[in-house]
Structures are given as C-alpha cells and as structure tokens.
Amino acid sequence: MSVGEIFKLTKDDGIGIVTFDMVGDAMNTWTDKAIMEFNELVGLLEKDESLAGVIFISGKPNNFFAGANLKMIAEIESEEEARKALDYLHDPFNRLSELKIPSLAAIHGHCLGGGLEFALACTARIAKESAATLIGLPECNVGLFPGGGGTQRLPRLIGYGAIELILRGKMLPAPKALENGIIDRLLPQDADLLAEAKSFLAAIIEGTADLKRPKQDFSQIDEIMEMARQGVLKATKGREIPGPMLAIKSIQEGVKLPLSEGLELEKENFVKVALSNEAKGSINTFFIKTLTDKAKSMMTKGFEPKPLKKAAVLGFGTMGRGIVIEILRRMQVPVIVKDIPEALEPGKEFVRKILEGMVEKKRLKVPVDDLMNLITTTSEYVDEFKDVDIVIEAVFEDIKIKEQVYKELCPAVSDDCIIASNTSSIPITSMSQYVAKPERFGGLHFFSPVWKMQLVEVIRGDETGQETVDNLLNFVASIRKRPIVCRDNPGFVVNALLFPYLTNAITYVEEGNPIEKVDGAMTSFGMPLGPIRLTDEVGIDVIHKVLVGMDVEQKTLSAVVNDGRWGLKKSGKGFFLKDGSVDPDVLPLIDSKGVKEKTEEEIQLGLFKAMLEVGKDLLDRHIVDDPRMIDVGMIWGTGFPPDKGGPMKWADLTGLSEEMFGKKFY
Numbered sequence: 328m329s330v331g332e333i334f335k336l337t338k339d340d341g342i343g344i345v346t347f348d349m350v351g352d353a354m355n356t357w358t359d360k361a362i363m364e365f366n367e368l369v370g371l372l373e374k375d376e377s378l379a380g381v382i383f384i385s386g387k388p389n390n391f392f393a394g395a396n397l398k399m400i401a402e403i404e405s406e407e408e409a410r411k412a413l414d415y416l417h418d419p420f421n422r423l424s425e426l427k428i429p430s431l432a433a434i435h436g437h438c439l440g441g442g443l444e445f446a447l448a449c450t451a452r453i454a455k456e457s458a459a460t461l462i463g464l465p466e467c468n469v470g471l472f473p474g475g476g477g478t479q480r481l482p483r484l485i486g487y488g489a490i491e492l493i494l495r496g497k498m499l500p501a502p503k504a505l506e507n508g509i510i511d512r513l514l515p516q517d518a519d520l521l522a523e524a525k526s527f528l529a530a531i532i533e534g535t536a537d538l539k540r541p542k543q544d545f546s547q548i549d550e551i552m553e554m555a556r557q558g559v560l561k562a563t564k565g566r567e568i569p570g571p572m573l574a575i576k577s578i579q580e581g582v583k584l585p586l587s588e589g590l591e592l593e594k595e596n597f598v599k600v601a602l603s604n605e606a607k608g609s610i611n612t613f614f615i616k617t618l619t620d621k622a623k624s625m626m627t628k629g630f631e632p633k634p635l636k637k638a639a640v641l642g643f644g645t646m647g648r649g650i651v652i653e654i655l656r657r658m659q660v661p662v663i664v665k666d667i668p669e670a671l672e673p674g675k676e677f678v679r680k681i682l683e684g685m686v687e688k689k690r691l692k693v694p695v696d697d698l699m700n701l702i703t704t705t706s707e708y709v710d711e712f713k714d715v716d717i718v719i720e721a722v723f724e725d726i727k728i729k730e731q732v733y734k735e736l737c738p739a740v741s742d743d744c745i746i747a748s749n750t751s752s753i754p755i756t757s758m759s760q761y762v763a764k765p766e767r768f769g770g771l772h773f774f775s776p777v778w779k780m781q782l783v784e785v786i787r788g789d790e791t792g793q794e795t796v797d798n799l800l801n802f803v804a805s806i807r808k809r810p811i812v813c814r815d816n817p818g819f820v821v822n823a824l825l826f827p828y829l830t831n832a833i834t835y836v837e838e839g840n841p842i843e844k845v846d847g848a849m850t851s852f853g854m855p856l857g858p859i860r861l862t863d864e865v866g867i868d869v870i871h872k873v874l875v876g877m878d879v880e881q882k883t884l885s886a887v888v889n890d891g892r893w894g895l896k897k898s899g900k901g902f903f904l905k906d907g908s909v910d911p912d913v914l915p916l917i918d919s920k921g922v923k924e925k926t927e928e929e930i931q932l933g934l935f936k937a938m939l940e941v942g943k944d945l946l947d948r949h950i951v952d953d954p955r956m957i958d959v960g961m962i963w964g965t966g967f968p969p970d971k972g973g974p975m976k977w978a979d980l981t982g983l984s985e986e987m988f989g990k991k992f993y
C-alpha cells in the first residue's frame with residue numbers, strides 16, 4: 328500500500344507504518360508536494376478501520392524532518408497566500424492529532440521546526456540517541472516563530488519550559504528532550520528504532536505506556552512572558568523584532584484559550600511575521616550564511632588545493648598575533664613569525680595568553696605548550712622559510728616597508744609559495760610588482776580581533792591567479808573563517824561601505840547633531856555600535872590615516888587625532904569617557920558647520936544610503952558580482968543586523984534600491 332512518492336504507508340499486523348523520504352533532497356522539508364501527500368495520507372488513516380495505531384518514521388539515515396521550507400516562506404507575498412499556506416499545513420496536523428487511533432513519531436536525526444510540530448501532533452514520540460538527533464523549534468533564529476502549532480502544542484505538553492526553547496530557538500539532543508518531556512522514550516544509538524517503536528505503540532494501544540501528560544498550570548503566564556519579553560528586548564537592544572515579539576504574544580494569549588482557538592491565534596500572528604521584512608531579511612541571512620559556511624565550496628569545482636603544512640606570518644603586531652592564534656588552534660601546523668627582536672617575546676606571550684583563555688573556556692582541547700612549540704620566531708629570512716606553503720604579511724601599513732619586505736621575502740621562499748597581504752588600504756595590484764610571482768600573490772583581509780571575527784576578505788589583484796584565489800579559500804577554510812572574494816578596491820568591500828558611513832556620521836555631528844543622537848540612531852537601526860563609537864574602538868588614528876590615504880580631508884578627525892585622541896582603548900582618550908558618556912573636551916574639536924539637526928529616521932536613512940551608494944558602485948565596477956557577498960561582508964565584518972539580511976537585501980525589502988537606482992539588487 329502506498330500514498331505517494333514521499334509518504335509510503337504499509338501495514339504490519341494491524342499497525343500502519345508510514346515511511347517518508349524526499350529522495351534527492353538532503354532533508355525532508357514541508358514543500359507543497361510533501362504537504363499535499365501528507366494531507367492524502369491523513370485522509371487514508373482517517374478512513375482505514377483496520378488500523379490500531381500508526382508509526383511515522385523517516386527513510387533518511389540522519390533526518391526525521393527538518394521543518395518548513397524557508398524558500399517557500401520567503402516567497403510569500405500576500406496575507407491571503409500566507410493564510411492559505413498555513414491552513415494547508417495546520418489542517419492535516421489537526422486531523423492527525425484527532426485520529427481515533429494513537430500515532431507515534433519515531434525520531435532519528437534532525438526533528439526541527441515544522442518537523443517537531445508534526446511530531447507534536449502525534450500521540451507520542453520515541454527517539455534514538457545520536458549526534459544527528461536534535462529536537463527543537465529554531466524558527467525564531469530565522470526571524471520567524473513556530474507557526475505550525477508549535478507555540479500551542481509545546482507549552483501544553485511541557486509547560487513554561489517551552490518558552491525558552493521557542494524564543495531561543497534551542498535544539499536539544501535526545502536525552503535533553505526526554506528530560507524536558509518533549510519525547511516519551513529514549514533509545515540508545517544501536518537500538519532498532521522501528522522494532523522499539525512497534526512495541527511502544529503496542530503499549531500505548533493497550534494503555535500500559537504510562538505517558539506523562541500533566542495538566543499544565545499557566546496561572547503565572549503573564550508575569551513569565553513579561554520577563555521573557557524583557558530578555559528578548561535586552562538581546563535586541565530594545566528593537567521589537569516581529570518573530571520573537573509575536574511568538575510571545577501567541578504563547579501568552581494562546582495558552583489561555585482552548586487549543587483550537589490558540590492555533591487560530593498563532594496563525595494570525597504567523598501571517599504577520601511571514602510577511603515582515605525582518606523575517607525575509609533573516610531568511611536571507613540564513614541562506615547567505617549557508618553559502619559561505621564552507622569556504623571550500625567557494626573554490627573552483629574539482630580544484631585540488633596545495634597542502635598547507637607550514638605557514639609564515641610577517642609582523643607580530645595586533646593582526647599578526649591574531650593570525651598566528653588562528654593558524655595554531657585551527658591547523659596545528661608549524662608557523663614561522665618574523666618581526667624585530669623586541670616584538671617577538673611580547674607577541675608570543677600574547678598568543679599564549681589568548682590560547683590559555685580558550686583552554687580555560689573549553690574552546691580548545693590541545694595543550695597550549697604543544698601549540699606554542701609550533702612557533703619559530705625570527706628577525707631574519709632564515710632557511711626555514713624555504714618549505715613554507717603560505718606567507719601572510721601583516722607588517723606596518725606603509726607601502727615602502729611592504730616593498731622592502733616582499734623584496735627580501737621572495738628569494739627566501741620557494742616558487743610555489745603563496746603570499747598574501749593583510750593590508751587594509753594598499754591596493755594588492757600596486758604591490759604585486761614587488762613579488763617574484765604576482766600570480767601567486769593576493770590579499771587576505773582579516774578583521775580585528777582575528778580570533779573573534781569570522782570574516783576574511785579574499786582579494787584578487789589584477790595579476791592574482793585563480794589557483795591562488797582557490798588556495799587562499801582553502802586556507803580560509805583551514806582556519807574556519809567565512810570568506811568573501813572581491814577584486815582590488817580601496818577599502819575592498821567592508822571598509823569601502825563603512826567609510827562613507829563613518830564620515831557622514833561625523834558630518835552629521837559637525838552639523839549640530841549630538842554624538843549620542845547619531846550613535847543612538849544607528850544602534851536603534853540595529854548596528855552593534857554607533858558609528859562614532861565604532862571609530863573610537865577601531866582607532867580614530869586608523870580611520871584618519873585611511874581617509875588621508877584616500878585623499879579625504881576630514882577636519883574634525885584631524886583635530887581629534889592631533890589632540891592625541893586615538894581612541895579610548897588606544898591612547899586613553901577619544902570621543903568617549905570610561906563611563907560611556909561623550910568626553911566634553913572633544914566637543915571644541917568638532918569642526919562645527921552650523922545647525923542642521925536631523926530626526927533619528929533621517930540619520931538612519933542618510934547613513935544607510937551612504938552604504939548603498941558604495942554597494943551599487945562595487946557591483947557596477949564588478950569588484951564583486953553578487954550582492955550577497957556585500958551582505959555577508961557587512962553582517963560578519965561589521966555586525967550589520969542579521970534580521971535585515973544585509974544592506975543590499977534590506978534596500979530591496981524596503982523598496983530603497985528601486986527608489987534610488989530603479990532596480991533591485993537581488
């Protein structure tokens with residue numbers, strides 16, 4: 328007996344066994360086809376009088392059901408469409424939960440989102456322990472909330488514990504899911520899931536299974552949801568993002584109603600969420616994250632990377648130290664570090680301190696001494712450079728120094744050594760004349776602190792070979808960073824978008840908008856730091872130097888830097904005092920240009936538009952060919968709010984790209 332291509336029903340001794348498998352897809356998800364077949368299947372189960380119970384089990388080795396199909400949700404454009412799609416999913420779930428016979432979800436592998444909502448509509452759940460068995464409702468992590476009954480059925484099953492699981496989008500291993508009451512039986516990894524499910528279902532049918540279904544007491548729900556709300560607002564710095572806000576509303580109001588009315592309320596709220604720009608932005612972030620999660624997948628198909636058995640880092644300053652830390656902890660290969668003699672010991676001490684901190688926090692399991700023994704420090708281009716596979720240069724940002732460094736380095740390394748510069752502002756193409764093999768030279772632009780920031784820009788200079796770009800991507804994969812690939816450009820991608828944003832922010836301050844107001848406008852927009860605070864943190868001198876390099880005269884920044892204000896962390900003074908307030912002594916240094924006060928929205932729009940102008944220009948000049956690369960850069964390089972999906976996506980979602988340029992970026 329069969330139903331369709333995905334869901335197959337067989338009978339075994341009066342028990343229905345439904346196996347499902349979306350052949351060709353890595354995961355089972357609720358596509359239109361899957362829902363349609365499921366609807367038919369439930370219809371069959373409703374009518375079949377010969378069955379005493381039914382088991383649902385996946386045909387995939389490591390996946391029960393991964394949930395909703397995010398692409399489909401992202402494409403929903405009207406309330407009517409959203410409503411229809413929801414009804415279509417809710418209806419079979421409701422009918423499943425009302426079957427006259429008991430139903431059992433037999434879980435192994437991911438059981439997430441709409442997958443868990445499916446399992447929650449069953450009478451009971453049995454799961455097999457394994458690394459892949461993760462159970463939860465992660466929808467809030469992608470700007471949505473569980474809209475297939477999850478906000479109603481999970482709290483009714485496990486009580487208040489559901490709130491955190493839903494709002495944090497937690498995914499639990501099977502033993503934790505048992506502890507929480509989400510599953511009823513836990514099986515060891517080597518158990519025969521189907522056989523165990525059959526005997527559990529038999530016990531349910533006989534009434535001997537002792538399913539724990541305590542009556543939940545929701546008398547404190549208002550107080551608890553208010554606390555949850557405050558927790559969410561703290562995490563979003565006061566921004567009311569529709570996903571979690573409407574999840575809260577659905578749980579809080581829904582559990583006070585009969586289930587059927589609670590489900591209707593959840594649907595109503597989910598329609599609003601699904602249509603929100605924040606949900607579409609978050610889903611975009613999910614997809615561009617997946618796109619760049621594995622740097623290796625961005626290499627040319629079939630490319631065999633050069634093995635990376637030994638690395639060298641030139642310069643043991645802020646960036647060199649960070650790069651060494653990443654090579655040691657991720658690759659565990661020998662690394663030679665070159666700097667002046669005085670810089671070597673402090674560099675090593677710093678690296679050791681950070682690695683020890685990682686061991687303490689259990690983020691690193693290798694003994695620090697073993698890693699430190701992989702470092703060779705030197706002030707000369709010694710013989711050990713001969714068999715180095717990759718060199719990353721992070722010396723002072725001065726083209727004369729870089730020229731000398733490359734001229735000395737090249738005779739010391741082998742012809743097939745890959746060389747990359749971590750410059751933040753010198754064109755890679757302009758330095759390629761100093762290296763012996765320009766095709767084996769490119770840019771690797773890291774962000775500070777290197778061991779915390781995920782992004783690396785891989786820069787293709789005019790002469791950089793594709794093989795080198797691929798090898799650099801392989802290196803980025805080896806140190807587990809997230810790459811974007813771009814062509815040579817002042818500020819590459821991230822700084823190119825960031826600089827006009829920062830300088831315009833200073834212009835707004837010069838025009839009489841208080842620093843707090845300009846920064847506050849952008850933190851309400853969702854940026855982790857306001858632009859002036861960011862300038863202070865990065866180093867006011869650094870920003871100033873880059874602007875000078877770009878021939879931009881910024882009088883306020885010059886005056887602030889000349890006053891010894893390089894930033895609070897760097898020189899003990901900058902725009903801010905230790906308590907976070909603006910330093911009153913910096914105010915006279917502002918090159919005041921009269922009063923042109925702006926509203927918060929005008930500041931947000933003005934600074935956002937400054938980014939977009941650059942983004943458009945980068946695409947027009949083919950610095951990058953894909954707007955997603957810009958969005959990845961801004962989210963993981965600057966903390967651009969993930970629920971906005973990146974600046975280019977947000978411009979599309981808000982209609983700004985069409986208004987400014989007559990077309991969408993995506």
Ligand code: NAI
Binds near residue numbers: 643722732751774
């Ligand atoms: P830094 O001043 O902290 O360190 C530079 C190190 O290079 C110093 O220890 C210096 O002694 C050493 N050095 C100078 N000449 C050398 C030579 N001939 N051989 C070997 N070592 C030499 O500078 P930082 O911040 O680490 O910057 C290094 C590079 O990284 C620069 O090109 C900078 O633009 C770039 N960068 C900096 C970022 C930051 O946030 N600091 C972010 C991204 C890139």
